[in-house]
Amino acid sequence: MPIHSAQLPSSIVNVAVAVIHYQEQYLLGFRNTAQHQGNRYEFVGGKIDPDEAAIDALIREVGEEIGINISNNVAVKLGRLHHDYGDKQVCLQVYKVALTGLQFEQHGHRQYGLEGQALSWVSKSQLLAGDYPLPAANQTILAWLQLPEQLIITYPLAHFIENPNASEAWLTYHQQHLPQGAWVYVRTKANAIKAISQQLEVQLAKQLMDFRPDIDCVLPNNIGQTLIASKQDKHLSCYQANQQLKACHLTHTELMDWFTGATNGLECSQKNPECLSADQPLLISCHDADSIHAANQLAAARLQQQQPPVIGIFLSPVLATQTHPNDVPLGWDKWSSLAQIADMPVIALGGLSPMMVQQATQYGATSIAGIRQFMQS
Numbered sequence: 001m002p003i004h005s006a007q008l009p010s011s012i013v014n015v016a017v018a019v020i021h022y023q024e025q026y027l028l029g030f031r032n033t034a035q036h037q038g039n040r041y042e043f044v045g046g047k048i049d050p051d052e053a054a055i056d057a058l059i060r061e062v063g064e065e066i067g068i069n070i071s072n073n074v075a076v077k078l079g080r081l082h083h084d085y086g087d088k089q090v091c092l093q094v095y096k097v098a099l100t101g102l103q104f105e106q107h108g109h110r111q112y113g114l115e116g117q118a119l120s121w122v123s124k125s126q127l128l129a130g131d132y133p134l135p136a137a138n139q140t141i142l143a144w145l146q147l148p149e150q151l152i153i154t155y156p157l158a159h160f161i162e163n164p165n166a167s168e169a170w171l172t173y174h175q176q177h178l179p180q181g182a183w184v185y186v187r188t189k190a191n192a193i194k195a196i197s198q199q200l201e202v203q204l205a206k207q208l209m210d211f212r213p214d215i216d217c218v219l220p221n222n223i224g225q226t227l228i229a230s231k232q233d234k235h236l237s238c239y240q241a242n243q244q245l246k247a248c249h250l251t252h253t254e255l256m257d258w259f260t261g262a263t264n265g266l267e268c269s270q271k272n273p274e275c276l277s278a279d280q281p282l283l284i285s286c287h288d289a290d291s292i293h294a295a296n297q298l299a300a301a302r303l304q305q306q307q308p309p310v311i312g313i314f315l316s317p318v319l320a321t322q323t324h325p326n327d328v329p330l331g332w333d334k335w336s337s338l339a340q341i342a343d344m345p346v347i348a349l350g351g352l353s354p355m356m357v358q359q360a361t362q363y364g365a366t367s368i369a370g371i372r373q374f375m376q377s
């Protein structure tokens with residue numbers, strides 16, 4: 001749903017921001033000393049006019065500032081964030097725009113934009129490493145950009161239950177079949193099996209990370225919290241775990257408990273922020289508009305409290321899937337309209353294969369995820 005600047009309080013400056021890239025090269029402008037947040041790099045963008053849709057402002061600003069017509073490019077919404085600079089409050093509506101080879105050939109060599117601003121193309125790794133100082137609000141954008149195009153989710157432990165030693169079978173399978181360098185949501189769902197303790201879940205996560213130091217991990221919130229706490233003992237595997245831990249994950253149920261928990265007296269509620277990791281970014285599973293609104297609220301609260309951001313949501317199921325045969329799929333059209341209301345990157349999940357990444361992008365996904373079809377044979 002496009003947000004018009006007229007819908008925001010007048011004191012907030014509503015800005016369209018274009019994260020323009022060609023493959024792994026990203027375009028930055030330089031804000032001159034006289035500008036707000038001057039002497040810093042910035043993504044191309046500018047104020048959204050009253051009654052102008054963010055996407056129209058984006059196309060207009062990119063045209064005015066660097067002379068590239070992006071009206072036929074796919075602009076994927078990365079998210080929307082509010083930042084208070086003290087002297088100015090901004091609401092950034094951020095889109096990721098991939099240039100075509102021809103556009104890059106025509107414009108990639110330009111050192112200055114149409115307003116005389118210096119332009120630089122920088123590698124994604126330099127950008128994410130913080131080599132180019134950006135306005136403070138952009139830290140969240142950099143965190144969003146860390147999300148890879150594809151994420152893989154482990155099978156639940158129950159998938160190996162026929163095996164005499166399910167935990168060992170789970171571990172061996174994932175050691176062998178996770179793609180090199182993948183982002184992996186390590187989900188054992190061990191609590192679904194009686195007699196399996198949280199300690200075992202922690203153990204399995206640690207062992208997988210020790211055996212596969214190349215993978216980056218997203219862990220369930222409680223497992224991640226336990227690992228972070230245990231890093232104090234300076235045990236090597238815990239140290240490694242800390243390096244590999246990219247985010248903690250909240251299920252749809254955990255999110256809604258957090259959202260409504262205060263009224264129901266639940267331990268994890270908005271009134272008890274410590275129940276969520278304050279050290280790690282969050283990834284959240286959502287299935288409907290209510291949960292996306294709750295995720296938006298959590299994301300805004302974390303920004304306000306200067307905690308690591310919500311870097312994305314899994315929105316599922318897009319299509320029918322073998323692993324969740326009873327779930328009714330959303331279908332791409334409904335998925336896409338739900339994705340529009342999220343204030344953070346949206347990962348498409350459910351019945352997808354890695355080949356569908358371009359299709360997913362057309363519908364507004366920043367990334368795709370899956371289990372079976374994403375494993376290596």
Ligand SMILES: Nc1nc2c([nH]c(=O)n2[C@@H]2O[C@H](COP(=O)(O)OP(=O)(O)OP(=O)(O)O)[C@@H](O)[C@H]2O)c(=O)[nH]1
Nearest residue numbers: 015017035036037042043044045046047090135137138
């Ligand atoms: N274009 C752009 N603006 C950003 C980024 N990050 C960020 O916080 N902003 C803020 O968003 C606002 C952008 O508005 P603007 O570009 O139209 O305004 P300005 O301050 O440059 O000029 P003006 O107020 O004289 O028109 C500024 O307050 C700027 O500090 C970014 O990456 N790109």
